[in-house]
Amino acid sequence: MSVTKADFPFGPVPPAEALQIMRAIRTDRPMTKVSFPIGGDCWMVHRHETCRAVLEDRRFVRKPFTEGRPVPYAFEFPAFLTQTLQFMDPPDHTRFRRLVSKAFTLRRVERLRGKVQEVADELVDAMVDTGPPANLVDSFALRLPIRVIGDMLGVPEEGRANFVQWSHAMLATSGMTEEEVTDAMTSLYLYLQELMTRKRTDPQDDLLSALVAARDADDQLTDDEIIQIAMLLVGGGFDNTANFIELGVQALLADPAQHAALMADIDGVIPTAVEEILRHGGFALGREMTGSAGLVPFVASEDVELDGVLIKAGDAVAVDLATANHDDDVFTGSDAFDVTRARNPHLTLSHGIHHCLGAPLARLELQVGIATLFRRLPELKLAGEPVYLDGVLTGGMTDLPITW
Template sequence: MTVAKAEFPFGPVPPAEALQIMRAIRDDRPMTKVAFPVGGECWMLHRHETCRAVLEDRRFVRKPFTDGRPVPYAFEFPAFLTQTLQFMDPPDHTRFRRLVSKAFTLRRVERLRGKVQDIADELVDAMVAAGPPANLVESFALRLPIRVIGDMLGVPQDGRGDFVRWSHAMLATSGMTEDEVTEAMTSLYLYLQELMTRKRDDPRDDLLSALVAARDADDRLTDDEIIQIAMLLVAGGFDNTANFIELGVQALLADPGQHAALLADIDGVIATAVEEILRHGGFVLGQEMGGFAGLVPFVASEDVELDGVLIKAGDAVAVDLGTANHDDGVFADSDRFDVTRERNPHLTLSHGLHHCLGAPLARMELQVGIATLFRRLPELKLAGEPVYLEGVLTGGMTDLPVTW
């Protein structure tokens, strides 16, 4: 099969145009060989079934990216990311995930639900007291997950002020010098190292203390591994959640019918609404498309045939989450945003070996945060155009103006 080649990125473009491009791509071909601005090529897989199959297939590995193979993007993935679960293969991945999962349990996440509700109510109280209009990014979307991840890790209140700066520096693709990125990452590393030492001497009921204590027989996480996990949580544990709060609110307020459907039964609809926000929200081409895991390539360890196309050993392959999540063969009326969609096997939180360990936390925060906003502020509406964040791998907004 002859497959078209395209320049990457394809955008970014307005959401309506992005959906049109996606439809044309997925209807025309199962994958695209994309060329990157700095050289190198990668297969971008567009169909849900193929993406899911690759995420389950052990013949597609990540190890080459930690062995010095250059990443074929206009940016380099941060060094600390290449030492985390996303870039590991078995058996290292198996060991690491087993130990981390002992600390990052669904039970621990659910114990936080009441606390997350309290935080969400407190933030809405502050919005109401200040009066409209408001920048939802600064007043709610960022503040909620920062406080949650801070509480979960056991970070003192006075230690959270630099989280956004550190996170954006670690995930910067442009706009920051190498020295600025290095300084930010070093500051975060040293801060977490000192905090971890305190947790070892005086453990508390928090995730960092649990990671310090996590062991399996004689095996345990090293200090560097614990710090890498904590850095990943700081980098991705609040930014992506904040992004989807913003995208979810924007999508709901832009669609009167879906807004009304949520308001009519918030408790009954919020779970499916969050899944639809995860599926439908991150579709702007050229951005990270709902989770930067989707743009971390795999490498074929041997020749593999996918959809009639020969992927040769050593070829880079990436799943195109935005297009896969709008596959008409899987999602009925796939381009429609539908908060009551029941069957929703989206791939935003990945699948298989690399399924996001933080998925239960992300879902819970989105459910509580978005439900609280619309329950407390049923008259919420957009008050202007969003301002998008540039130069950061996870995308997002700097301003989502709202009023009520």
């Protein structure tokens, strides 16, 4: 099967046009050979079934990114990131995930529900006291998950002041020099190292203390591994959640029918609404199509045939999550933003061994956070255009003006 190489991202274009492009791509071909603006070629897989197959297939690995071997993908991931679960393959991945999951259980997350609700109510109280208008990003969307992940890790209040700076340094694509990124990462590493030492001598009921104690028979996490996990949680434990709170509120306020559906039964609808916000992403929200591939590609460890296309050993392969999440073979009326969608096997939180360990926490925060905003502020409205954040892998906003 011949495949024409294209530049990625396919745009920028308005969301409605982006959805048409994705539909055409899935119809015309199962995957595209793309050139990234940061350099390098990569196969981009578009269909939901094929994306799942890649995420389940152990022949697609990430070791080449961590072992210094040449791969046909020019982007150099930060050294810190290449030491995390995202870049590991079995058996190292299996061991690491098993130990981490002991400290990141559903039970531990569910115990946070009351705390998340308390924090959400406190933040809304502060917004009401100050009065409208407000910037949802600074007043709520960032503050909620930062408070939660800070409490969960056991980071004192004074240690959380630099969370946003540290996270943006980890995920920076532009706007920061290499020296600035290195300084920020060194500062975070040293802070967590000192905090871990304190937890070892005086353990508390928090995740960092649990990671220090986590073990399986005679196996346990090393100090460096614990710090890597904590760094990843600082970098990924609040930023994406904040982004989806912002995107979800914007999507609901921009669509009267979906807003009405939520308001008619907030507690009943919020679970499916959150899944639809995760699935539909920026396409319900007026964002341009600037890119949606998984941030970390795989590399084929041997020749693999996918949907009639030969992927050669050494080729880089990325799953195109946005296109897969709009696959008409899987999602009825895939272009529609539908907060009551019952069947929603989206891949936003990945799949298989790389399924996000923090998924239960993200869902909990999104459900409680968004439901609290609409329950407490029934007259919530948009008060202006959002300002988007550039130069960071995860995107997001710096301002979402709201009033009530």
